[in-house]
Amino acid sequence: MTTRTVYLALVDGLSDWEYGHAAAQINIQTFQRQPGRYEIKTVAASLEPVRTIGGVRMLPDVVIEDVDVDGAAMLMLIGSDSWEAGENAALGRLARRFREAGKPVAAICGATIGLAREGLLDDVKHTSNFPGELGTYGGSALYQDARVVRDQGVITAGGASSMEWTREILLELEAYRPQTVDAWYELYREDSMAAFERLMASVQD
Numbered sequence: 001m002t003t004r005t006v007y008l009a010l011v012d013g014l015s016d017w018e019y020g021h022a023a024a025q026i027n028i029q030t031f032q033r034q035p036g037r038y039e040i041k042t043v044a045a046s047l048e049p050v051r052t053i054g055g056v057r058m059l060p061d062v063v064i065e066d067v068d069v070d071g072a073a074m075l076m077l078i079g080s081d082s083w084e085a086g087e088n089a090a091l092g093r094l095a096r097r098f099r100e101a102g103k104p105v106a107a108i109c110g111a112t113i114g115l116a117r118e119g120l121l122d123d124v125k126h127t128s129n130f131p132g133e134l135g136t137y138g139g140s141a142l143y144q145d146a147r148v149v150r151d152q153g154v155i156t157a158g159g160a161s162s163m164e165w166t167r168e169i170l171l172e173l174e175a176y177r178p179q180t181v182d183a184w185y186e187l188y189r190e191d192s193m194a195a196f197e198r199l200m201a202s203v204q205d
Contacts, residue, residue, distance in 0.1 A: 003039050004073035006173070009091050009111075010044040013080040016054040018108045018159060021188070022076060022166040025175070031203045032175050043067055045090050053080070064090050069101050073173060079109025079159050084133075092118035099153070106169050109159030125151040129158040163188060177202060 006026050008019060029035035044050055044060035051057055075098045082088055092114040095105045099120055107115050112128040113135070115121050122138035127149045134140070148157040148164035150172060157165035167185045170176055176184070183199035186192070 001034060001036060002071075003036055005041050005068065005071060006038055006074045006076065007041055007043045007067060007072055008076045009078065009088075009094075010042050010050040010058055010060050011078070011080045011082050011088050011091070012050055013053050013082055014050070014078040015080060015109060015159060016052045016056060018162045018165070019076065019078045021162060022106075022169050025166060025170055025184070026173070031180055033177060038073055038173065038175060043094075045088075064094050067094060067097075069097050069103060072098065072101075072103055074098075074104045074106060074169070076169070077105070077107040077111035077114060079111050081110065083110035083113045086117075088114055089117070092120075095120055102153070104153035104155065104172050106155035106165065106172075108157045108162065108165050112156050115154070115156070120154065121156070123152075124154045125149050126154060126156040127158060128156060129160075 008023055023040050026038050027040045041061040043062050043064060045064055047060055047063060049057050049059055075095055077091060095115060096118050098105050109129060116134040116137040119138060125142050125144050127144045127146050128134050131143050147161035148168050150168040155168045155172060163185060167181055170181045171178060180202040183195060183202045187195035187199050
């Protein structure tokens with residue numbers, strides 16, 4: 001089995017709370033349908049350290065130019081004020097390469113601005129933090145008032161919906177059985193013993 005890479009884009013000021021669940025559940029092999037199918041790699045415009053909004057120092061694995069789109073499974077773009085400032089256009093172009101190759105792209109919070117500016121939300125249903133955040137773009141009529149939207153391989157969410165975003169990412173990747181994803185989501189949303197029991201039952205053959 002060939003391991004496919006899920007690229008996690010790093011930008012200065014990225015929101016720490018938005019990517020954690022998704023990265024962990026992709027990288028953790030326990031309960032996955034095919035352990036070893038996915039790996040996480042971080043990508044940025046350079047190999048210089050990136051500081052998150054929480055002050056955490058992160059080192060990219062690769063630069064944008066070295067991303068292997070053909071061997072990739074998905075690109076994940078995380079929110080940051082730098083998207084609104086127009087500082088991440090190269091990552092927007094990388095997202096276009098993924099879409100042109102038929103690969104899924106997941107963007108949350110301010111990263112949805114990058115997709116809108118690149119024209120990648122013009123023909124898919126999508127969401128963001130609020131309608132006006134995306135500015136003027138060709139797909140405004142397709143905006144959905146929802147916590148998360150997954151349409152034709154494009155996953156978008158507002159910054160307060162990282163759990164919902166993660167759920168749709170895991171379903172898109174088919175990393176786990178759907179019932180396992182549902183039970184995982186319920187467990188972390190409700191923290192109930194019943195949800196934990198459903199999670200354990202969902203991975204039994």
